[in-house]
Amino acid sequence: MLSVSLERARELELVGEERVDPADLSARMERVGISFNDPDHLFYLALEGQAVLLSESFGAETRQLTAADASVFEDFASEAPEEDLDEAFVELDHWLVFGTFIDDRLVSAASMYPWSGTRLADLGVITLPAFRGRGLGRVTVRAMSAEALRRGYEPQYRCQLDNAASVALALASGFTRLGAWEVIDTGE
Template structure:
């Protein structure tokens, strides 16, 4: 994980290791933390180097009998979860800029008509949203009132937009991006992602890009924009019963 900023590694280690560690077994670590919120009472992070960290509430660990198990491993944990009927929500890939990539980003001049959007762009943004499908809007979660919003224009029309908001009370800015269907594969999203990420870095935030594992186009965009894979993050399914 040394490829990335200490801010990133410290953030994830605090998320997963700030409670009582029940098990360290090779590259697998399991901890319990009573401070986890209800919708994140179980989380698993597999980093790009193959390390796996899991954290859950003490109540869930007691229910699963994990305090009494020795030699825990990721396969054993997942088997225990399956037997208990506990489902993890579909995993997200998480991408960040490496330290070297951030330095290159800071020296770059935006290409094309890419700029920050403001409340004065409300009409243009409304037209942009009306040209996108409901599914694309839900998946991207790009909003004009987010902490930062950037867009790419073609002949005066907004064709791609990205927005960011601070994530989990950390100096991490989670971003979403959406390009209108007729304008995809033309470089708009890459330029917008890099422009908004440069802005976040200038404000002292780490840009964060997330996408579902089966969204190959989104993962390819992250890599094209210069981000590197940090890991895969899973949380308990919203439909999972206690």
């Protein structure tokens, strides 16, 4: 399925809900100079999974982060691998931010931001390397996703196709793969 603006549809000579052979569509896109970013997996919580999630309770070590947590978040970010910070896009000033602590140290953090004009909340998560494999990312994602659901938002988990650890975390957190998603590369 392809979703494009009316302007792009005209540029690609697409009419209405026309069915186009994928090879023909690729040729049209190449002809007008459209290229794509690398595809992402797209995961959502099934309705039955949402109900289970909303009934869960999470320990005191996992909680919502606020501006008052700036110093602990800064310490966390200074320890996180640069690649994780770039790919996961976890920020303290996002719409919803959760963290999991061990001995008052932030070791896993996740954040969400709603997509403009939608009830979808895109999420990212980082767990410090020394603390991976303990389920801390899972509990952080689940606690934050439960709060997003309570606020009327649909959690959305995206990750690159080759990020096996993130795919495993999405599945362990109760998400189901909907498909792959490719976005036009705007050069920005």
